Amino acid sequence: MAVKAIEKLSASLEDYLEAIYHLTAGQEVARSKDIAEAMKVSRASVTGALKTLSEKGMVYYKPYGYATLTEKGQQVARRVVRRHEILTRFFGELLGADPSIAQAAACRAEHTLGLEITARLMAFIEFVSKTQDDGQDITKQFQQYWERLRNAECKM
Amino acid sequence: MAVKAIEKLSASLEDYLEAIYHLTAGQEVARSKDIAEAMKVSRASVTGALKTLSEKGMVYYKPYGYATLTEKGQQVARRVVRRHEILTRFFGELLGADPSIAQAAACRAEHTLGLEITARLMAFIEFVSKTQDDGQDITKQFQQYWERLRNAECKM
DNA sequence: TAATATAGTTAGCCGCCCCTAACTTTTCAA
DNA sequence: TTGAAAAGTTAGGGGCGGCTAACTATATTA
Numbered sequence: 148m149a150v151k152a153i154e155k156l157s158a159s160l161e162d163y164l165e166a167i168y169h170l171t172a173g174q175e176v177a178r179s180k181d182i183a184e185a186m187k188v189s190r191a192s193v194t195g196a197l198k199t200l201s202e203k204g205m206v207y208y209k210p211y212g213y214a215t216l217t218e219k220g221q222q223v224a225r226r227v228v229r230r231h232e233i234l235t236r237f238f239g240e241l242l243g244a245d246p247s248i249a250q251a252a253a254c255r256a257e258h259t260l261g262l263e264i265t266a267r268l269m270a271f272i273e274f275v276s277k278t279q280d281d282g283q284d285i286t287k288q289f290q291q292y293w294e295r296l297r298n299a300e301c302k303m
Numbered sequence: 304m305a306v307k308a309i310e311k312l313s314a315s316l317e318d319y320l321e322a323i324y325h326l327t328a329g330q331e332v333a334r335s336k337d338i339a340e341a342m343k344v345s346r347a348s349v350t351g352a353l354k355t356l357s358e359k360g361m362v363y364y365k366p367y368g369y370a371t372l373t374e375k376g377q378q379v380a381r382r383v384v385r386r387h388e389i390l391t392r393f394f395g396e397l398l399g400a401d402p403s404i405a406q407a408a409a410c411r412a413e414h415t416l417g418l419e420i421t422a423r424l425m426a427f428i429e430f431v432s433k434t435q436d437d438g439q440d441i442t443k444q445f446q447q448y449w450e451r452l453r454n455a456e457c458k459m
Numbered sequence: 460t461a462a463t464a465t466a467g468t469t470a471g472c473c474g475c476c477c478c479t480a481a482c483t484t485t486t487c488a489a
Numbered sequence: 490t491t492g493a494a495a496a497g498t499t500a501g502g503g504g505c506g507g508c509t510a511a512c513t514a515t516a517t518t519a
Contacts, residue, residue, distance in 0.1 A: 159476060180496060192477055194498055211484060211497060242423040252420045259411035267398040267449065274448045285441060292430045293423065315506060335467060348507060350468055355505095367467060367514060461519090468513070475505090483498070489491095
């Protein structure tokens with residue numbers, strides 16, 4: 148095939164890319180220790196992951212140096228971050244889940260969504276936010292529906 | 304705590320429970336070979352999983368016998384199946400993804416959803432299907448929105 | 460009922476990803 | 490500038506969940 152498929156990484160490696168992406172977002176640089184803290188894993192695990200990611204051409208990294216994303220790594224990271232954001236918004240804004248719950252769920256689900264579903268979910272969120280302008284406001288209506296459900300349950 | 308939390312299983316073990324659940328749904332019985340075929344793993348892997356699930360009190364199983372779900376196993380399996388169905392409906396009916404894509408995505412995501420999100424997603428699907436009766440039909444509106452998006456992209 | 464085919468198990472291997480402990484390199488401050 | 494603290498690496502181990510190959514038990518059928 149002519150088009151190169153985007154590299155397929157494990158959920159764990161995607162998480163490392165995501166962490167590096169966020170750490171390098173300011174002007175800062177991704178130090179091993181910070182990655183370890185952000186991901187709540189040991190520094191040794193980070194070393195191993197960086198080695199693997201470097202072999203796969205996802206990060207620039209030399210022993211005792213800091214990590215930066217390659218072009219390829221950036222692409223993958225952005226895709227993961229995008230999915231994370233979409234899911235967080237969906238769970239939080241639309242379904243009305245508590246932010247911390249929405250975050251956590253997004254973290255776990257972000258590695259399982261394909262291109263097609265991601266695009267459609269994104270579109271759906273856009274679609275719903277557009278209806279807020281023309282009086283329908285699906286979000287608010289659902290919120291009311293949900294409250295009624297909850298109350299009904301509590302009375303039983 | 305007084306209430307016993309539902310046993311936490313790995314995604315893989317949940318998949319085994321799901322497979323056994325479906326195989327034993329008719330009057331049939333879950334044979335090791337059928338589980339292997341359904342899940343596309345080796346028979347040896349099934350033996351290992353059944354041993355683990357049996358230790359965890361999720362299946363009744365004796366070597367060279369067939370597998371049945373215990374009460375606890377049924378509970379977990381039903382919960383997984385429920386999530387699978389909810390996700391399939393959401394991806395398929397609501398987002399309008401192709402059934403096979405919706406299925407596959409549901410398979411992967413079903414192990415990542417917590418109680419809260421599952422309940423809200425379920426409610427959301429109910430909510431949307433109810434709006435179809437009173438003239439709004441969110442599904443149809445989104446379908447049109449999506450088509451317009453697709454066409455816009457194709458023209459570029 | 461004996462032989463063979465089928466189903467199930469065991470043993471042993473591998474990859475992934477985490478860990479701790481001990482060692483090396485780098486940084487920083489006295 | 491040198492020695493201690495901090496950061497990073499290496500070595501080795503464990504759990505999980507796949508796999509194949511070889512063995513055992515069960516079923517079938519000639």
